[in-house]
Amino acid sequence: MHWGDMEVGFTTVHTPVDCTDIYQNLPGGVCPCPHFGYIISGRLRCTYPGTDIPDEVAGPGEVYYFPAGHVLVYDEPTNAIEFNPASGLQQLMNAVERNLAQNPEVVGS
Numbered sequence: 370m371h372w373g374d375m376e377v378g379f380t381t382v383h384t385p386v387d388c389t390d391i392y393q394n395l396p397g398g399v400c401p402c403p404h405f406g407y408i409i410s411g412r413l414r415c416t417y418p419g420t421d422i423p424d425e426v427a428g429p430g431e432v433y434y435f436p437a438g439h440v441l442v443y444d445e446p447t448n449a450i451e452f453n454p455a456s457g458l459q460q461l462m463n464a465v466e467r468n469l470a471q472n473p474e475v476v477g478s
Contacts, residue, residue, distance in 0.1 A: 411447025
């Protein structure tokens with residue numbers, strides 16, 4: 370759903386997912402979109418490859434902000450509400466769709 374220049378959505382991940390391969394063709398192999406969110410259930414880990422920034426973890430009942438330049442890892446089935454800049458999310462989703470079309474095995478579908 371669009372709220373002004375933000376995109377608001379409900380994210381459901383049914384099995385553990387490491388997004389490293391999904392971001393493989395993005396600059397630096399990292400997500401270019403910052404994410405703001407709230408974890409309803411499950412666990413979401415954010416890593417910052419090539420930096421000294423420690424991993425961040427968000428669990429049930431926690432809010433998070435992950436700046437651009439990260440890789441997301443869903444350590445377990447997870448439900449979250451997410452708020453993203455619409456333009457950044459569109460850039461990310463376009464790249465992810467291209468990656469999945471070229472390599473559908475990337476997420477083990």
